[in-house]
Amino acid sequence: MAAEAGRxxxxxxxxxxxxxxxxxxxxxxxxxxxLPPPLHRSPLRPGNVVEIAGPSNSGKSHLLLMAAxxxxxxxxxxxxxxxxxxxxxxxxxxxxxxxxxxxxxxxxNRIAEGCRSAHLRNGDPENDGTKDxxxxxxxxxxxxxxxxxxxxxxxxxxPEFISALKTVKSxxxxxxxxxxxxxxxxxxxxxGAFYWIDRGSQxxxxxKGRTLQSITESVVHELRKLLQLQPALxxxxxxxxxxxxxxxxxxxxxxxxxxxxxxxxxLGYSRQEEERTLSNREYMPSIWQSFVTHRINLQVEEAEVxxxxxxxxxxxxxxxxxxxxxxxxxxxxxxxxxxxxxx
Amino acid sequence: MxxxxxxxxxxxRATTSGCGLKRRYAPHDQEEETMNQDQSSKEDxxxxxxxxxxxxxxxxxxxxxxxxxxxxxxxxLGGGLRQGQLTEVTGPSSSGKTxxxxxxxxxxxxxxxxxxxxxxxxNSFSPSRIATIIDGTNDLSDQRGFDLPHKERLKTxxxxxVCKSVFDIFGMFEVLHQLEVSxxxxxxxxxxxxxxxxxxxxxxxxxxxxxGGKYPQGTTLKPPSPPHRLYPGISRxxxxxxxxxxxxxxxxxxxxxxxxxxxxxxxxxxxxxxxALGESWKAVPHVRLVISREHGSNIxxxxxxxxxxxxxxxxxxxxxxx
Numbered sequence: 020m021a022a023e024a025g026r027x028x029x030x031x032x033x034x035x036x037x038x039x040x041x042x043x044x045x046x047x048x049x050x051x052x053x054l055p056p057p058l059h060r061s062p063l064r065p066g067n068v069v070e071i072a073g074p075s076n077s078g079k080s081h082l083l084l085m086a087a088x089x090x091x092x093x094x095x096x097x098x099x100x101x102x103x104x105x106x107x108x109x110x111x112x113x114x115x116x117x118x119x120x121x122x123x124x125x126x127x128n129r130i131a132e133g134c135r136s137a138h139l140r141n142g143d144p145e146n147d148g149t150k151d152x153x154x155x156x157x158x159x160x161x162x163x164x165x166x167x168x169x170x171x172x173x174x175x176x177x178p179e180f181i182s183a184l185k186t187v188k189s190x191x192x193x194x195x196x197x198x199x200x201x202x203x204x205x206x207x208x209x210x211g212a213f214y215w216i217d218r219g220s221q222x223x224x225x226x227k228g229r230t231l232q233s234i235t236e237s238v239v240h241e242l243r244k245l246l247q248l249q250p251a252l253x254x255x256x257x258x259x260x261x262x263x264x265x266x267x268x269x270x271x272x273x274x275x276x277x278x279x280x281x282x283x284x285x286l287g288y289s290r291q292e293e294e295r296t297l298s299n300r301e302y303m304p305s306i307w308q309s310f311v312t313h314r315i316n317l318q319v320e321e322a323e324v325x326x327x328x329x330x331x332x333x334x335x336x337x338x339x340x341x342x343x344x345x346x347x348x349x350x351x352x353x354x355x356x357x358x359x360x361x362x
Numbered sequence: 363m364x365x366x367x368x369x370x371x372x373x374x375r376a377t378t379s380g381c382g383l384k385r386r387y388a389p390h391d392q393e394e395e396t397m398n399q400d401q402s403s404k405e406d407x408x409x410x411x412x413x414x415x416x417x418x419x420x421x422x423x424x425x426x427x428x429x430x431x432x433x434x435x436x437x438x439l440g441g442g443l444r445q446g447q448l449t450e451v452t453g454p455s456s457s458g459k460t461x462x463x464x465x466x467x468x469x470x471x472x473x474x475x476x477x478x479x480x481x482x483x484x485n486s487f488s489p490s491r492i493a494t495i496i497d498g499t500n501d502l503s504d505q506r507g508f509d510l511p512h513k514e515r516l517k518t519x520x521x522x523x524v525c526k527s528v529f530d531i532f533g534m535f536e537v538l539h540q541l542e543v544s545x546x547x548x549x550x551x552x553x554x555x556x557x558x559x560x561x562x563x564x565x566x567x568x569x570x571x572x573x574g575g576k577y578p579q580g581t582t583l584k585p586p587s588p589p590h591r592l593y594p595g596i597s598r599x600x601x602x603x604x605x606x607x608x609x610x611x612x613x614x615x616x617x618x619x620x621x622x623x624x625x626x627x628x629x630x631x632x633x634x635x636x637x638a639l640g641e642s643w644k645a646v647p648h649v650r651l652v653i654s655r656e657h658g659s660n661i662x663x664x665x666x667x668x669x670x671x672x673x674x675x676x677x678x679x680x681x682x683x684x
Contacts, residue, residue, distance in 0.1 A: 075644035076668060091414075115611040116648060118447075118670035119417040166414030173615070175608050187411075258645060
């Protein structure tokens with residue numbers, strides 16, 4: 020290239036494409052995606068890596084399922100508008116906690132809702148909730164179409180994860196005949212799992228070469244390769260890790276903060292928040308941190324185990340975009356078939 | 363299995379792979395071994411990409427629900443213990459956790475659902491109690507519907523409950539490994555009764571001693587010699603806990619087992635109690651139940667802490683017959 024430039028420097032300065040052309044090309048090949056709330060506040064495009072962090076039971080896997088359903092539903096089908104993307108989703112389950120029945124439930128509810136609203140719009144007074152055979156078979160076809168677009172793989176340890184990433188492209192081409200993967204979801208709630216196992220293996224065998232650093236490097240490398248070939252939106256869940264010594268400290272904090280709560284509620288609350296942010300310390304190696312482009316934190320309002328919870332009151336979850344930083348925190352609660360925003 | 367030492371299971375042969383694998387980090391002298399291991403994991407791995415409809419089919423066909431025999435709990439769980447999932451029952455001491463385990467075991471035996479493996483860590487397994495529970499159930503017919511004399515029935519049912527004692531985490535690893543090997547071998551020959559339920563009572567007494575803050579880097583808990591070659595890379599408390607969890611879940615999923623574990627409660631400061639084993643364990647089970655018992659009564663209350671399908675927070679009362 021340098022030799023060519025030597026011959027004709029002016030060729031170097033020739034315009035490749037104008038900004039308008041660049042933008043239009045980008046928008047067509049990587050269009051912005053709107054995810055269901057609370058992920059909708061930040062514009063996302065394929066090629067972005069979103070990290071959803073939060074303690075256990077804060078709704079991270081639920082968000083992934085919602086986004087998956089959004090992706091596999093078609094935009095429009097038989098005249099009914101669903102607003103989905105109609106593309107394939109690759110779900111890598113590092114946690115082995117995925118329940119396909121839950122996905123099926125959410126999908127069926129969405130399809131039923133869509134069909135119902137379409138009928139209402141068409142003004143069908145005869146269809147008062149009872150579905151006929153044709154309707155059922157229609158819904159079933161759509162359901163199976165959508166489920167075919169959902170690809171799932173489970174990995175039990177880091178080497179499996181890495182080999183899964185390597186073979187995803189070739190395997191998916193066999194399964195999905197259409198455009199290919201659009202979302203990659205990695206459910207690593209207990210990334211802590213691999214973290215501890217890999218950290219544990221560190222001093223045991225020095226020559227093994229499988230340190231946490233190297234594993235993360237290869238994971239990031241594989242993901243980048245995958246994204247180059249197939250631009251996709253990557254959603255990753257992450258749970259905070261509590262260091263070996265900090266659990267007792269946290270307990271102390273919690274105890275003392277409760278006592279302070281009795282005196283002045285303001286101070287107590289801020290102490291609790293502070294302790295929460297303390298526990299969210301970043302434990303992934305820097306190569307992973309630089310790979311992630313967006314971050315969102317989820318929390319549940321109630322911290323303890325409720326012994327008796329009324330059926331009407333649903334726990335409130337908060338979401339907070341850390342990167343890019345948004346000042347407002349969203350509040351939502353999880354229903355059977357989706358997420359409802361509160362505010 | 364990639365984790366079980368070297369190229370154990372099916373990866374001994376060196377095969378050429380379609381996409382040229384490049385190892386970024388392994389030093390050259392290790393390349394051979396890691397290449398083989400990686401290929402073996404890829405071999406294990408090929409064909410494991412499921413799509414949604416396949417998953418659904420597998421769940422509806424292979425993974426049944428095992429009722430526990432206690433009505434309140436069954437309604438809470440949506441039918442019972444689902445195969446392929448790990449259910450945790452937690453509660454303060456003498457709240458009925460062991461009773462739940464014994465009931466599930468007996469119920470599985472009575473209904474001829476398969477072999478039950480009971481891993482007992484605190485000598486709480488009581489054959490006489492099982493016999494009482496089995497005697498208490500009404501429907502006692504043989505698998506083929508024949509009517510056997512009472513003693514014979516009891517014998518065959520109790521024979522399908524296998525009880526093993528484990529007293530520390532390394533013993534647990536051994537037992538699980540043996541189970542895994544025997545299950546893999548069983549896949550080849552057909553017939554025989556397959557294991558359907560695995561109960562660990564209680565898993566927290568195995569794990570709690572090793573995950574506390576008292577085991578820093580230089581752990582004083584020495585693994586038995588020779589060093590654990592079955593699951594390499596395990597030398598830290600919390601990683602052992604997560605490894606056990608992953609092994610249990612993998613067993614549950616691959617061999618259609620339902621896994622039931624019990625946990626105890628610890629104090630959470632200011633008089634409240636919370637389940638033991640900390641935050642890292644919270645993510646492990648699919649379903650978590652908390653049970654409690656009023657003092658001196660038979661009626662226990664169960665609450666759902668977490669469930670993959672149904673809403674959490676629902677309660678139900680159930681009676682433990684004495």
